[in-house]
Structure formats: C-alpha cells, structure tokens
Amino acid sequence: MSSQIGNKLKVSVFGESHGTAIGAVIDGFPAGVKIDTDQLLAFMKRRTPGRDKTATPRKEDDLPTILSGVLDDVTCGTPIAAQIANKDQHSKDYKNVAAVARPGHADYTGFVRYGGHNDVRGGGHFSARLTAPLVFAGGLCLQYLAQRGIYIGAHLASVADQKDASYDSVDLTAEALLAPGKKNFPVIDDESESRMRDVIEAARLDADSVGGVVEVGVIGLPAGIGSPIFDTIEGRLAYGYYGIPAVKGVEFGAGFDVSLMRGSENNDEFYMAEDGSVKTRTNNHGGVLGGISSGMPVTARLAFKPTPSIGKPQKSIDYRKNEDANMGVKGRHDPCVAVRAVPVVEAVTAIIIMDMLLEQEGR
Numbered sequence: 154m155s156s157q158i159g160n161k162l163k164v165s166v167f168g169e170s171h172g173t174a175i176g177a178v179i180d181g182f183p184a185g186v187k188i189d190t191d192q193l194l195a196f197m198k199r200r201t202p203g204r205d206k207t208a209t210p211r212k213e214d215d216l217p218t219i220l221s222g223v224l225d226d227v228t229c230g231t232p233i234a235a236q237i238a239n240k241d242q243h244s245k246d247y248k249n250v251a252a253v254a255r256p257g258h259a260d261y262t263g264f265v266r267y268g269g270h271n272d273v274r275g276g277g278h279f280s281a282r283l284t285a286p287l288v289f290a291g292g293l294c295l296q297y298l299a300q301r302g303i304y305i306g307a308h309l310a311s312v313a314d315q316k317d318a319s320y321d322s323v324d325l326t327a328e329a330l331l332a333p334g335k336k337n338f339p340v341i342d343d344e345s346e347s348r349m350r351d352v353i354e355a356a357r358l359d360a361d362s363v364g365g366v367v368e369v370g371v372i373g374l375p376a377g378i379g380s381p382i383f384d385t386i387e388g389r390l391a392y393g394y395y396g397i398p399a400v401k402g403v404e405f406g407a408g409f410d411v412s413l414m415r416g417s418e419n420n421d422e423f424y425m426a427e428d429g430s431v432k433t434r435t436n437n438h439g440g441v442l443g444g445i446s447s448g449m450p451v452t453a454r455l456a457f458k459p460t461p462s463i464g465k466p467q468k469s470i471d472y473r474k475n476e477d478a479n480m481g482v483k484g485r486h487d488p489c490v491a492v493r494a495v496p497v498v499e500a501v502t503a504i505i506i507m508d509m510l511l512e513q514e515g516r
Contacts, residue, residue: 156278158392158393158396158504158505158508159181159504159505159508160508160512161181161508161511161512162179162180162181162182162294162504162507162508162511163179163180163181164177164178164179164180164287164290164504165177165178165180166283166286166287166290167286168236168239168278168282168283168286169272169274169275169277169278169280169282170239170272170274170275170276170277170278170280170282170283171239171272171274171275171277172239172272173238173239174236174237174238174239175236175237175239175282175283175285175286176217176234176235176236176237176286177234177235177286177287177289177290178232178233178234179222179232179233179234179290179293180232180233181508181511182222182228182230182233182293182297183228183230183297183511184228184229184230185227185228185230186227186228186293186296186297186300187226187227188223188226188227188228188293188296189226189296190226192292192296193289193292193293193296194216196288196292196295196496196500197215197217197285197288197289197292197496198215199288199334199339199493199495199496200215200284200285200288200493200496200497201214201215201285201493202487202493204337205337206353206354206357206488207338207350207353207354207487207488207489207492214240215237215285216237216238217235217236217237217286217289218235218236218237218238219233219234219235220234220235220236221233221234222234228293233293235286235289237285237286237289239282251273252471252472252473252474253469253470253471253472253478253480254469254470254472255461255462255467255469255480255482256461256467256468256469257458257461257462258276258279258461258462259276259279260273260472261470261472263277263279264472269473276398279398280398281398281399281487281490281493281494283398284397284398284494284497284500287397287497287500287501287504288496288497288500290500290504291496291497291499291500291501291502291503291504292500292503294500294503294504294506294507295499295500295503297507298373298503298506298507298510301373301510302373303371303372303373303374303506303510304327304330304331304371304372304373305330305369305370305371305499305502305503305506306330306331306332306333306334306369306370306499307333307334307339307367307368307369307370307495307496307498307499307502308320308333308334308339308340308341308367308368308495309333309338309339309340309349309365309366309367309491309492309495310365310366310367310368310454311349311365311366312349312352312353312363312364312365312489312491312492313352313356313363313364313365314352315345315348315349315352316345317340317341317342317345317349318340318341318342318345319341319368320341320368320370320450320452322370322406322436322439322440322449322450322452323433323434323435323436323449323450325370325372325450326372327372327373329341330370330372333495334495334496334499338350338492339492339495349365353488353489353492354488356459356488356489357488359465360463360464360465361459361463361464361465361488362459362460362461362462362463362486362487362488362489362490363459363488363489364399364456364457364458364459364489364491365456365457365489365490365491365492365494366454366455366456366457366491367454367455367457367491367494367495367498368452368453368454369452369453369454369455369498369499369502370450370451370452371440371450371451371452371502371506372450372451374440374446374448374451374506375446375448376431376445376446376447376448377445377446377513378445378446378506378509378510378513379441379444379445379446379509380444380445381443381444381445382444384444385441385443385444385445386440386441386444386445386446386451386509387405387439387441387444387453388444389505389508389509390403390405390453390501390502390505390506391403392505393501393502393504393505394453394455394498394501396501397455397494397497397498397501398490399457399458399460399490399491399494400455400456400457400458401456401457401458402455402456403453403454403455403456404453404454405439405441405451405452405453406436406437406438406439406440406441406452407419407437407438407439408439408454411437414437419437420437421433421434421435421436421437421438421449422434422435430448431447431448432448432449433447433449436449436450436452439451439452439453440452453502455494455498457490457491457494459489460486460487460488460489460490462482462486463482463486464481464482465481466479466480466481467479467480467481467482468480
C-alpha cells in the first residue's frame with residue numbers, strides 16, 4: 154500500500170486535504186506504553202498552520218480524536234486509530250484549476266495515475282495536510298523512544314541562502330538536540346531567525362516562495378541497529394523522508410561534502426571512551442557504517458523545494474482539453490514549507506527508528 158510504511162510498526166495515513174477528515178492507523182505499537190497527551194498535543198501544535206506569516210493562514214487546530222488502541226492514556230497493543238477533522242476548507246479556490254496542471258504539483262501525474270478520479274482540492278491525498286496524522290503517529294513513537302533514552306530533534310538549518318548553526322554531531326546532548334523544537338521558530342542560533350523571516354516575508358510579498366533545509370539528529374541509539382545492502386538505516390530513513398511532500402534531497406553525515414575529501418579526512422578514527430563505550434573522534438559517517446548504527450549520533454539533512462503554490466502567473470496545460478493554458482494559483486499556502494516541516498521530519502524519523510528497534514528485538 155503506497156500510504157503505509159513500516160514492517161513491525163505499520164503506519165498508514167488516509168484522507169484528503171479538503172475532505173471531511175484525515176487520520177492514521179498504527180498497527181504493532183507495543184502495549185502498556187503510557188502516553189503524555191499534553192506532550193503529544195504540544196508536539197502536534199508545532200506543525201499546525203495559521204500561527205504566523207511564515208505559514209499558510211488556513212486555520213486548523215489539528216486536535217486528534219483517538220478511536221481505538223489507547224485506554225486511560227495507556228496503549229492497548231491493538232491498532233491505534235485517530236482522525237483529525239478538516240474545519241477550514243476553501244474548496245472554491247480550486248474550481249478554476251480543476252483541469253489545469255499547477256506547475257510543481259501532482260495534478261497531472263495524479264490525473265494520469267488515477268484516470269482522472271484524483272481529488273485536486275488542496276492537492277487531495279498528495280497534500281502536506283497529510284503530514285498532520287504522521288506527526289500524531291510520530292509523536293507517540295517519540296515518547297516510546299524517549300522512555301528508552303533515545304531522543305530525536307530537528308531544526309531549520311537554512312532558508313534559501315540564510316543558514317542556522319549546525320548540530321555538534323560528535324558531542325550532541327539531548328538538551329541541545331531538543332532546544333530548537335521548544336522555540337516558536339525552530340533554529341539553534343536565534344540571530345538566524347530574523348534573517349530567515351526576512352527572506353520568507355520578501356517571497357510572500359512577491360507572491361512567491363523559498364525552499365529550505367532541515368537537519369535532524371538521533372542520540373541514544375545503540376550500536377548494531379540496521380542491516381547491510383537494502384535494509385540500511387539510511388535506506389529506511391530516506392524511504393520515509395521521501396514520503397514527506399516537497400522533499401527533494403537527503404544526505405547523511407557529511408553528505409555530498411565527502412566527495413571533496415580525501416580518505417584521511419573523511420575517516421572517523423575510533424577510540425575507547427572513559428565509560429567503556431566505543432566512539433569516533435569525528436562523525437562524517439553520520440552515525441551509520443555499513444548501514445548499521447555505530448552508537449554515534451545519527452544525523453541527516455533534508456532539502457525542501459519552494460512551495461509550488463505561488464500567486465505569480467504561470468504557463469501550463471489543460472489536461473482534459475489537451476491545450477496550453479495560463480494560470481495563477483489562488484488559495485492559502487506556506488511561503489516556505491520547511492518551517493513547519495521540522496516536526497514532520499522528527500516524526501518520520503521516530504516512526505522508522507522505532508520500527509527498526511522492534512524488528513531488532515523480534516517483537
């Protein structure tokens with residue numbers, strides 16, 4: 154199923170951007186896990202739209218209704234199902250583009266794939282609105298992992314050409330990892346916020362958009378998780394990351410910069426730490442060697458394309474009339490999707506890491 158991910162922990166998402174509701178079903182979540190509802194709702198709120206000018210003005214509270222699998226805030230071991238109501242749809246905004254392919258969107262490919270039956274309103278099932286149930290599922294996984302001393306955090310590493318500081322990939326503490334997520338604008342260096350906001354606002358006022366990069370880290374993951382060749386940590390994470398709308402690039406550790414290094418520069422030398430654990434002095438490998446966790450922080454960066462919904466006039470086609478057409482996208486859209494994508498990246502990372510842990514334990 155294309156809208157499902159996971160082996161031991163299976164997460165499927167359903168719904169459309171302008172449908173009655175969206176939601177998720179989580180199968181394989183262990184029984185007896187205490188869920189902090191306030192913490193879960195606070196995590197989901199980080200993704201909600203309408204909070205400031207860096208996001209779409211669409212108003213959605215994204216409060217999940219848990220239908221099954223949780224009783225008295227404790228998981229039952231049975232499938233967890235939850236739905237999130239869509240309350241602020243403006244479907245009329247899409248009547249003028251019902252058969253005109255919006256550049257950068259899946260209108261045309263969805264039309265071909267589903268024989269013209271795809272829901273184009275707000276992108277339908279292709280919409281970033283579907284990341285809300287992913288954040289719900291990932292929020293549960295984050296709590297499970299934290300109870301085991303495994304922490305996941307992310308920050309907005311860049312917007313256009315404006316950059317934030319980077320995580321310390323060698324000595325990354327839980328406090329430093331999670332700090333950006335506690336801010337209204339998820340960056341490490343507060344001085345980068347104003348620069349990024351200025352770039353986003355300039356694009357918004359110009360009826361345009363900008364892209365960005367999100368950096369994510371995982372600490373506390375023991376060595377030995379993952380398998381070589383086709384079941385690597387990088388492969389499994391990348392598979393999940395590319396399910397996040399607008400992701401167009403993924404790199405781990407030093408990423409593409411390794412192509413500029415010599416082996417003597419890229420190799421991370423091992424040493425025995427005072428606590429008896431094995432560590433490396435640098436972390437160009439991003440916590441993964443041979444597809445298997447090394448015990449060092451797992452680090453990755455995801456490149457998000459500029460929001461394709463922009464107000465500028467664009468040339469396109471009418472795919473029902475088979476003729477050229479002109480258009481300007483109406484509606485409410487994020488001038489930079491990467492800002493609200495930060496908790497989504499954390500959520501997807503948590504889902505994949507938890508699934509791999511359960512596999513390793515044979516649960």
